[in-house]
Amino acid sequence: MEKYFKDIFNGAIALLQGMSITLKTMFGVLAKDEATTVQYPEETLDLDHTFGYVQAQFDDDGYSNCTTCMGCIRACPPGCITLTRGKHPENPKQKIAITYTLDYAKCEFCNLCVEACNDDAIFMAPIHEFPFFDRSKMNVEMVTDMKKGNDLKELSDQEIKDMEAKMKRLF
Amino acid sequence: MIQKFAESLSTQPYIQSLIYGAICSTLILGVSALCVMSLIFLERKVSAWMQSRLGPNRVGPRGLLQMIADGIKLIRKEDIVHDQIMKFLFNLAPCIAVAAPFAAFATVPFADGVQVVDFQLGIIYVFALTGFSVVGILIAGYASVNRYSLLGALRATAQMISYEIPMIIALLGVLCFTETLSLRETVLYQQTHGWNILYAPVSFIIFFIAATAECNRAPFDLVEAESELVAGFHTEYAGIKFAMFFFGEYIAMMLACSLTVVIFMGGWLAPFGFLPFEVGSILYTVWGLGWFAAKVALLLFTMMWFRWTFPRLRIDQLMVFCWKVLIPISMVNLLIMAVISALIKG
Amino acid sequence: MNFEEKLASQLKPEEYLINIGPQHPSTHGVLRLLVTLEGEIIKNVEPDIGYLHRCFEKICENRTYPMGIPMTDRMDYLGAMLNNLGYALAAEKLGEIEVPVRSQWIRIIVCELNRIASHLLWLAAFGADTGALTMFMFGLRERELVLDILEQASGSRLTYGYIRIGGVARDVDKTFIKKTNEFIKLFPAKLKEYETLLGGNPIFHERTKNVGTMSRETALSFGVTGPMLRSTGLAQDLRKNCSYLPYDQLDFEVASNNHPDCYGRYLVRMKEMGESLKIVEQALEKLQDGEIMPKMKPIFKPKKGEAYVKIEAPRGQFGVYMESDGKNKPHRVKFRAPSFSNLSVINTIAKGGLVADLIVILGSIDIVLGDVDR
Ligand code: SF4
Numbered sequence: 034m035e036k037y038f039k040d041i042f043n044g045a046i047a048l049l050q051g052m053s054i055t056l057k058t059m060f061g062v063l064a065k066d067e068a069t070t071v072q073y074p075e076e077t078l079d080l081d082h083t084f085g086y087v088q089a090q091f092d093d094d095g096y097s098n099c100t101t102c103m104g105c106i107r108a109c110p111p112g113c114i115t116l117t118r119g120k121h122p123e124n125p126k127q128k129i130a131i132t133y134t135l136d137y138a139k140c141e142f143c144n145l146c147v148e149a150c151n152d153d154a155i156f157m158a159p160i161h162e163f164p165f166f167d168r169s170k171m172n173v174e175m176v177t178d179m180k181k182g183n184d185l186k187e188l189s190d191q192e193i194k195d196m197e198a199k200m201k202r203l204f
Numbered sequence: 205m206i207q208k209f210a211e212s213l214s215t216q217p218y219i220q221s222l223i224y225g226a227i228c229s230t231l232i233l234g235v236s237a238l239c240v241m242s243l244i245f246l247e248r249k250v251s252a253w254m255q256s257r258l259g260p261n262r263v264g265p266r267g268l269l270q271m272i273a274d275g276i277k278l279i280r281k282e283d284i285v286h287d288q289i290m291k292f293l294f295n296l297a298p299c300i301a302v303a304a305p306f307a308a309f310a311t312v313p314f315a316d317g318v319q320v321v322d323f324q325l326g327i328i329y330v331f332a333l334t335g336f337s338v339v340g341i342l343i344a345g346y347a348s349v350n351r352y353s354l355l356g357a358l359r360a361t362a363q364m365i366s367y368e369i370p371m372i373i374a375l376l377g378v379l380c381f382t383e384t385l386s387l388r389e390t391v392l393y394q395q396t397h398g399w400n401i402l403y404a405p406v407s408f409i410i411f412f413i414a415a416t417a418e419c420n421r422a423p424f425d426l427v428e429a430e431s432e433l434v435a436g437f438h439t440e441y442a443g444i445k446f447a448m449f450f451f452g453e454y455i456a457m458m459l460a461c462s463l464t465v466v467i468f469m470g471g472w473l474a475p476f477g478f479l480p481f482e483v484g485s486i487l488y489t490v491w492g493l494g495w496f497a498a499k500v501a502l503l504l505f506t507m508m509w510f511r512w513t514f515p516r517l518r519i520d521q522l523m524v525f526c527w528k529v530l531i532p533i534s535m536v537n538l539l540i541m542a543v544i545s546a547l548i549k550g
Numbered sequence: 551m552n553f554e555e556k557l558a559s560q561l562k563p564e565e566y567l568i569n570i571g572p573q574h575p576s577t578h579g580v581l582r583l584l585v586t587l588e589g590e591i592i593k594n595v596e597p598d599i600g601y602l603h604r605c606f607e608k609i610c611e612n613r614t615y616p617m618g619i620p621m622t623d624r625m626d627y628l629g630a631m632l633n634n635l636g637y638a639l640a641a642e643k644l645g646e647i648e649v650p651v652r653s654q655w656i657r658i659i660v661c662e663l664n665r666i667a668s669h670l671l672w673l674a675a676f677g678a679d680t681g682a683l684t685m686f687m688f689g690l691r692e693r694e695l696v697l698d699i700l701e702q703a704s705g706s707r708l709t710y711g712y713i714r715i716g717g718v719a720r721d722v723d724k725t726f727i728k729k730t731n732e733f734i735k736l737f738p739a740k741l742k743e744y745e746t747l748l749g750g751n752p753i754f755h756e757r758t759k760n761v762g763t764m765s766r767e768t769a770l771s772f773g774v775t776g777p778m779l780r781s782t783g784l785a786q787d788l789r790k791n792c793s794y795l796p797y798d799q800l801d802f803e804v805a806s807n808n809h810p811d812c813y814g815r816y817l818v819r820m821k822e823m824g825e826s827l828k829i830v831e832q833a834l835e836k837l838q839d840g841e842i843m844p845k846m847k848p849i850f851k852p853k854k855g856e857a858y859v860k861i862e863a864p865r866g867q868f869g870v871y872m873e874s875d876g877k878n879k880p881h882r883v884k885f886r887a888p889s890f891s892n893l894s895v896i897n898t899i900a901k902g903g904l905v906a907d908l909i910v911i912l913g914s915i916d917i918v919l920g921d922v923d924r
């Protein structure tokens with residue numbers, strides 16, 4: 034009998050303690066602005082992106098750094114890189130990539146290609162937002178897009194430079 | 205006022221009462237629809253705050269139009285049903301689920317003089333109707349031809365019928381003092397004697413818990429336990445019919461809270477007999493309505509608070525809680541109350 | 551006659567078949583359970599798996615060794631770090647590679663953080679299974695912090711691919727250490743909060759105590775590992791019992807208790823989160839500057855042979871068997887997934903309970919369907 038009432042009493046106390054937690058959270062949100070929510074398009078988290086999601090190609094005086102050694106293609110697990118080889122316009126002995134296409138539909142963002150590249154021709158750009166609304170558009174042409182300066186959500190040159198600097202430090 | 209208006213339109217008493225009924229039900233329907241919408245909005249906001257989120261805040265100023273947007277979405281939605289349902293019963297069920305708690309509002313005194321009809325048997329009428337809303341759920345579960353729905357409906361029946369017992373026994377303790385079944389007179393009794401919650405706190409707690417269970421709110425929301433039964437009895441319902449169930453659920457919640465307020469917390473009375481206006485004046489009515497709404501809101505908030513804090517009980521534990529905890533305590537409580545009232549009243 | 555028809559034909563008149571999943575709010579992925587019920591009492595549970603089978607073992611055999619790492623991420627996607635670790639350890643054993651000291655400590659830190667993240671998600675989902683939806687949000691809220699830390703190290707939030715054969719993909723920086731230290735300070739208070747909100751709640755006790763009880767013999771005969779095994783009183787933890795990283799230099803306890811039910815599993819996981827936090831704290835102190843990758847040949851080509859490595863993943867013992875025929879691709883890869891064995895016990899422990907128990911038991915097993923099906 035005693036246990037019966039004791040159980041009910043202790044249970045009620047524990048329930049009240051639980052309720053105090055939710056109430057505390059509620060006042061935290063209302064009075065102290067402690068909500069965890071981030072209002073996404075207007076606010077963004079201040080992430081220190083040392084390692085991004087989009088793989089981009091280095092751009093060196095308008096020409097790609099790539100020597101077409103095929104290291105990245107061999108390293109890429111799903112095989113989503115294709116490139117065509119061409120000659121450097123000013124220095125015909127040097128081979129460069131004329132096109133360098135990445136299929137984002139397949140890419141795993143595993144970074145293996147970047148590790149395989151000995152010429153610092155590709156890097157991971159610190160960008161999160163690159164939604165595609167059409168599958169055919171997911172085949173992104175890196176070299177030409179970069180030259181036109183409208184690649185990867187229209188980054189300005191300065192931003193790309195910043196990215197470069199940041200990436201160079203890391204790899 | 206409405207009564208007078210109805211009388212002015214016709215001399216036949218039955219036409220008068222028809223007009224009166226029509227106006228009143230439209231009024232209540234309108235007001236309660238508004239209340240339900242704000243309640244759903246509040247529920248979402250409160251739940252968000254309790255979980256350290258912000259809740260809906262995109263549609264309209266501070267997200268206030270969210271419920272309208274959702275309502276439009278639900279109404280416009282295609283009604284998808286499988287071809288084995290029992291058509292007539294399937295369509296009937298949501299109507300019953302809304303109509304039953306809605307009709308019970310007829311006898312709830314919102315403020316002095318703001319009451320559709322003042323029955324002498326008000327309390328019995330209300331309980332008869334809340335008991336009737338089970339039928340809607342049972343029909344829904346049966347007519348859906350879905351095992352999840354059936355399970356949910358059977359749970360609902362077992363639960364609502366069992367919880368009616370402690371609820372009424374808890375009430376009997378109060379009735380020993382008030383000696384009336386009319387809800388209006390219950391409030392008037394409290395005007396002279398002080399709120400019932402002061403004399404009968406145990407009754408109040410039992411009544412409130414049972415009322416929470418009665419309208420299938422968490423932690424007693426086994427009926428639609430979404431982690432087990434997908435959505436319980438309304439798994440097969442979509443669009444406007446689902447919206448009706450939803451509506452019915454919130455009306456039932458409001459009814460439960462209104463009843464608790466009327467029976468235990470002095471209805472429209474301000475605390476400590478505080479009375480700045482003359483009894484009978486328009487201002488007094490508004491003042492009473494305000495207090496009534498405030499008290500109901502407090503109880504509704506408590507219900508939400510329960511829901512967003514507690515895990516759900518299991519069906520057998522629910523029954524054990526009802527039959528082994530609530531009913532014995534309410535019986536003992538009734539005995540004590542009866543003895544005290546007999547002693548006081550000689 | 552297919553599986554379902556066969557079960558349906560065996561029904562007694564008072565029984566009926568109910569189909570839970572593959573689309574159901576609480577099967578944690580695409581698991582399908584064919585449950586034979588009598589009223590609400592469970593007579594039989596037949597898990598039907600394979601909806602998420604992606605042939606990872608076969609794919610790994612067609613890829614070079616380093617290419618297998620991103621595949622392992624996608625098996626147990628909640629404990630991706632530990633899957634990476636298992637794969638990398640197996641390959642290192644085959645190739646006889648010495649892992650630099652700094653890398654070993656980084657591995658311990660990220661793996662334990664990942665374990666915390668995984669247990670937090672489990673706690674959140676378990677709360678939702680029992681009906682406490684606020685717990686769900688709270689669990690995810692703190693998990694987010696851990697994911698931020700792991701993102702700082704690896705660049706991803708779920709499929710890290712961070713642990714590479716020979717070491718780790720890149721070094722951790724100051725921000726990582728700062729964030730981890732902040733988390734270590736913050737987390738114990740949060741653990742207490744969960745304890746009050748969920749663990750102390752009498753309704754939660756009612757729902758979990760003596761539900762899904764499993765004897766130690768049953769556990770061992772089904773090959774159940776991890777927190778489920780430890781809740782039967784057997785303090786079996788591969789971090790202690792077969793040290794694969796320098797866990798022996800750290801001071802931590804193996805969480806185990808004698809409640810072989812859902813509540814016991816809850817307690818084990820809660821304790822384990824605290825212990826993992828301790829490990830992270832100590833490992834951070836031991837972290838010294840140094841190389842993160844050893845000198846390796848550009849193409850990883852181990853000698854002929856085979857290797858088996860087992861590690862303690864959040865869900866139990868994760869094993870990798872790897873066989874090399876001297877080429878740059880593994881000849882055979884086999885993963886021993888903890889969730890698979892743990893799930894197999896469900897029929898035995900759920901029988902006789904109620905439908906609501908089944909959901910709680912399923913939650914307490916902590917399966918990840920990607921891990922079960924691979
Ligand atoms: S990140 Fe991985 S999948 Fe993507 S292109 Fe590079 S190697 Fe291929």
Ligand code: SF4
Pocket residue numbers: 098099100101102103104105106130149150151152153154155
């Ligand atoms: S991007 Fe780098 S690895 Fe790939 S082909 Fe060019 S130089 Fe070689």
